[in-house]
Amino acid sequence: xxxxxxxxxxxxxxxxxxxxxxxxxxxxxxxxxxxxxxxxxxxxxxxxxxxxxxxxxxxxxxxxxxxxxxxxxxxxxxxxxxxxxxxxxxxxxxxxx
Amino acid sequence: xxxxxxxxxxxxxxxxxxxxxxxxxxxxxxxxxxxxxxxxxxxxxxxxxxxxxxxxxxxxxxxxxxxxxxxxxxxxxxxxxxxxxxxxxxxxxxxxxxxxxxxxxxxxxxxxxxxxxxxxxxxxxxxxxxxxxxxxxxxxxxxxxxxxxxxxxxxxxxxxxxxxxxxxxxxxxxxxxxxxxxxxxxxxxxxxxxxxxxxxxxxxxxxxxxxxxxxxxxxxxxxxxxxxxxxxxxxxxxxxxxxxxxxxxxxxxxxxxxxxxxxxxxxxxxxxxxxxxxxxxxxxxxxxxxxxxxxxxxxxxxxxxxxxxxxxxxx
Numbered sequence: 001x002x003x004x005x006x007x008x009x010x011x012x013x014x015x016x017x018x019x020x021x022x023x024x025x026x027x028x029x030x031x032x033x034x035x036x037x038x039x040x041x042x043x044x045x046x047x048x049x050x051x052x053x054x055x056x057x058x059x060x061x062x063x064x065x066x067x068x069x070x071x072x073x074x075x076x077x078x079x080x081x082x083x084x085x086x087x088x089x090x091x092x093x094x095x096x097x
Numbered sequence: 098x099x100x101x102x103x104x105x106x107x108x109x110x111x112x113x114x115x116x117x118x119x120x121x122x123x124x125x126x127x128x129x130x131x132x133x134x135x136x137x138x139x140x141x142x143x144x145x146x147x148x149x150x151x152x153x154x155x156x157x158x159x160x161x162x163x164x165x166x167x168x169x170x171x172x173x174x175x176x177x178x179x180x181x182x183x184x185x186x187x188x189x190x191x192x193x194x195x196x197x198x199x200x201x202x203x204x205x206x207x208x209x210x211x212x213x214x215x216x217x218x219x220x221x222x223x224x225x226x227x228x229x230x231x232x233x234x235x236x237x238x239x240x241x242x243x244x245x246x247x248x249x250x251x252x253x254x255x256x257x258x259x260x261x262x263x264x265x266x267x268x269x270x271x272x273x274x275x276x277x278x279x280x281x282x283x284x285x286x287x288x289x290x291x292x293x294x295x296x297x298x299x300x301x302x303x304x305x306x307x308x309x310x311x312x313x314x315x316x317x318x319x320x321x322x323x324x325x326x327x328x329x330x331x332x333x334x335x336x337x338x339x340x341x342x343x344x345x346x347x348x349x350x351x352x353x354x355x356x357x358x359x360x361x362x363x364x365x366x367x368x369x370x371x372x373x374x375x376x377x378x379x380x381x382x383x384x385x386x387x388x389x390x391x392x393x394x395x396x397x398x399x400x401x402x403x404x405x406x407x408x409x410x411x412x
Contacts, residue, residue: 078290
């Protein structure tokens with residue numbers, strides 16, 4: 001039983017870490033602010049979500065598990081809002097368009 | 098075992114790399130971002146050193162509030178047309194700074210590496226007397242009972258820092274509102290965020306405050322969260338800051354230190370020493386101190402980040 005749980009954790013966290021890696025590559029390689037934001041928000045939302053999902057299998061009690069989900073939801077909310085604000089500033093400051 | 102060692106090694110290397118990058122960064126905002134990242138990595142280091150209380154404070158104060166302060170200072174310098182890179186410090190100044198910083202590093206390293214084995218510690222003593230304080234978290238016992246004088250001085254220092262910031266205000270703005278008027282769209286995403294987050298943030302702050310007696314947490318971390326929620330509502334234009342000569346503002350700023358000092362003086366009469374608590378009443382008195390102190394710290398931190406008054410006083 002714990003073997004299955006550990007396997008699920010390792011799998012989900014590894015895929016989550018891959019999304020962070022992909023987001024990082026996008027942040028470094030993409031040409032302009034908007035596409036870099038696009039890459040980063042994928043990493044934040046999906047990567048963190050998968051890592052939280054993986055960690056849930058290690059949690060025996062309900063309350064700490066809910067806290068983990070709460071952290072993810074707050075990160076989602078903050079990430080979405082901050083991405084909006086940065087995108088707006090980027091569009092406003094764009095030299096010609 | 099080797100995996101945790103590898104993690105610690107990567108963490109330590111990343112910390113040094115971020116510190117070096119922050120020092121070398123030419124752009125001020127890049128350097129500020131670097132220092133925030135440094136603070137977050139430092140918080141992870143404290144977690145690895147089994148000091149979650151310090152980690153929370155580092156993340157909240159060292160990274161959050163200080164980062165906000167530095168960003169505000171950077172924006173202010175840029176707005177006033179002062180280019181921070183205009184006058185690079187001379188070679189002598191830079192060399193002196195490098196030597197002094199190097200000496201501090203060597204000294205700290207020597208203290209850690211050359212301290213006797215086992216290192217001198219008061220931890221067993223602190224743990225033995227923990228029941229007398231009625232607290233379950235030894236860190237809170239040190240901050241609020243054994244070394245309450247240090248905490249009192251920290252709170253007073255914060256207040257003095259705010260007085261220093263306010264004293265930079267031009268005469269015509271004295272008694273006015275700090276910061277600029279915010280013109281954010283009242284139906285925009287930021288205003289939405291500033292309506293949604295504070296209720297959650299306030300619950301988190303109360304939780305941090307309350308759990309501080311038995312687990313990592315406490316008034317500084319809690320106050321930082323409250324201050325951050327206040328700043329968020331202000332940046333989104335939902336609330337404006339009060340003029341700094343309002344009696345309510347002054348009262349909110351000093352109520353914490355005043356209650357702290359009054360209870361400390363009462364300890365002189367009732368328990369024989371300044372800041373001593375009468376046996377059996379320690380926990381209640383600590384709570385009575387911590388509630389106003391949290392409010393005062395939150396108000397002080399928020400006003401510190403906003404800076405001196407920049408608008409004409411009303412009337």
